[in-house]
Amino acid sequence: MKLPILSQEIVITLQQLEGIGNKTILSKIGSIVCSSISTLDDLLSFWGNLKGKKFEAISNDDIKEANRIAKRIISRAVDENVGIITYYDEEYPEILRQCTDEKGKIDVPLILYYRGNLKALQIPGIAVIGTREPTPNGVKAGEYFSGEFAKQGFNIVSGLAVGCDTTGHVGALKVNGVTTAFLANGLDWESIYPKENLELAKRIVANNGLLLSEYPIGQSCGRYGLVARDRLQAGLSKATLVVQTGVTGGTMHAVNATIASKKPLFAVEYRNDVDISHEKVQGNIMLIREKGAIPLRSNGIDSAVAIIRGTDYKQVTVTQPSLFD
Structure with a gap:
């Protein structure tokens, strides 16, 4: 181009x-x-x-x-050792040139500040998202699936938030995989949000991962930025995985952007009665039943990878038991 x-x-x-x-x-x-x-x-x-x-x-x-x-x-x-790329630079990821918002309108980031391994942008991404308050099985599922996708050569993309975002990054790091965090603040260490994940942010950078942001050094995190960055997680990724979510909440911003861009949407399917009845799993159930999300169980990685890489997912079914029951 x-x-x-x-x-x-x-x-x-x-x-x-x-x-x-x-x-x-x-x-x-x-x-x-x-x-x-x-x-x-x-x-x-x-x-x-x-x-x-x-x-x-x-x-x-x-x-x-x-x-x-x-x-x-x-x-x-x-x-601060933070790099800059813009829409007009060769290094700008092609997939983000088609980034859409929740309504399906093109909404690309004009500028990206980055810290870490810019080559991570060349690796196909999977957005791993969900509630800040996952159940114990939610934590287990987030780390497991992120690790498995990372082992298959995917870049695990999330937003560094506590909860499901953390499980995405940690799951990738545990298997020496690549992970990218899209942040809603400047990339100087003093501005990292949330503060409890500052060390995780440093681990990501130290292990060939990447931190990205639309915001310059010193910019604090605001509500608008948190919502705006959700489209970027979906935009940078080939598919989105919902670990756990309620029917409403911030997760739905990235979910809607994924649906609007016609990318595969996966939702972890739980079998444990405690999880099925939990408020933070009702969104998964709704997405599978009403929004066309593909149910994902622990034995479904190969099928999910086939879908992401272009196999007709309508021909793929997963019938074996889940680890998360």
């Missing part, structure tokens, strides 16, 4: 301008760039030719101030 070239500094500069969001940069600016814009002078020259009240309201001084802020953001990232 041949893309117009906006340098990282210019992309971050544009993000600092009032009224200029990611969609404007991608669809109204990037789409009409005919030659490289890599310096402040390039941007100032280009801006003078833009038409429309939104663009004309932004002065050269506004752009210069935005560029000063952008340079500080880049400098802080360098100081």
